[in-house]
Amino acid sequence: MNLKEDASYDLILIGSPNHFGKHVGSVKKFINKLPNSQIKANKYAVFDTYILADFEKAVKKMEEQINEVMPDLAKASSGLSIKVEGKGTSKGPIASEDLPKCKEFGIELAQ
Numbered sequence: 070m071n072l073k074e075d076a077s078y079d080l081i082l083i084g085s086p087n088h089f090g091k092h093v094g095s096v097k098k099f100i101n102k103l104p105n106s107q108i109k110a111n112k113y114a115v116f117d118t119y120i121l122a123d124f125e126k127a128v129k130k131m132e133e134q135i136n137e138v139m140p141d142l143a144k145a146s147s148g149l150s151i152k153v154e155g156k157g158t159s160k161g162p163i164a165s166e167d168l169p170k171c172k173e174f175g176i177e178l179a180q
């Protein structure tokens with residue numbers, strides 16, 4: 070998404086890998102810049118990916134940050150935290166047991 074574009078969206082979906090229990094710096098910067106951009110959105114939702122025991126840590130931090138910088142932006146759905154296979158810094162794939170909730174999340178957001 071280009072922060073310089075003048076566009077309106079029904080929904081903005083923001084995702085980040087969990088790095089050290091948080092969303093990554095580039096996503097943090099993106100969220101901070103959104104209120105002063107030309108982008109207009111009706112709702113938002115977030116997701117993260119994680120490997121260890123950090124279920125929902127990054128989604129909660131993203132939601133807190135969005136709530137701080139854009140308190141009037143409505144949440145379309147609770148954030149989704151997605152487990153990926155592997156150890157340490159693996160790129161995945163998504164753990165098979167988490168695939169159904171990804172599908173449900175997509176369906177909920179599309180409605």
Ligand SMILES: Cc1cc2nc3c(=O)[nH]c(=O)nc-3n(C[C@H](O)[C@H](O)[C@H](O)COP(=O)(O)O)c2cc1C
Nearest residue numbers: 086087088089090118119120121123157158159160
């Ligand atoms: C620098 C770094 C720090 C990470 N820290 C954590 C962590 O604290 N907890 C965790 O569950 N996963 C951690 N991970 C694993 C990432 O969450 C995982 O690799 C990522 O979600 C996979 O998505 P990606 O392919 O988009 O990077 C870390 C990965 C990297 C590269």
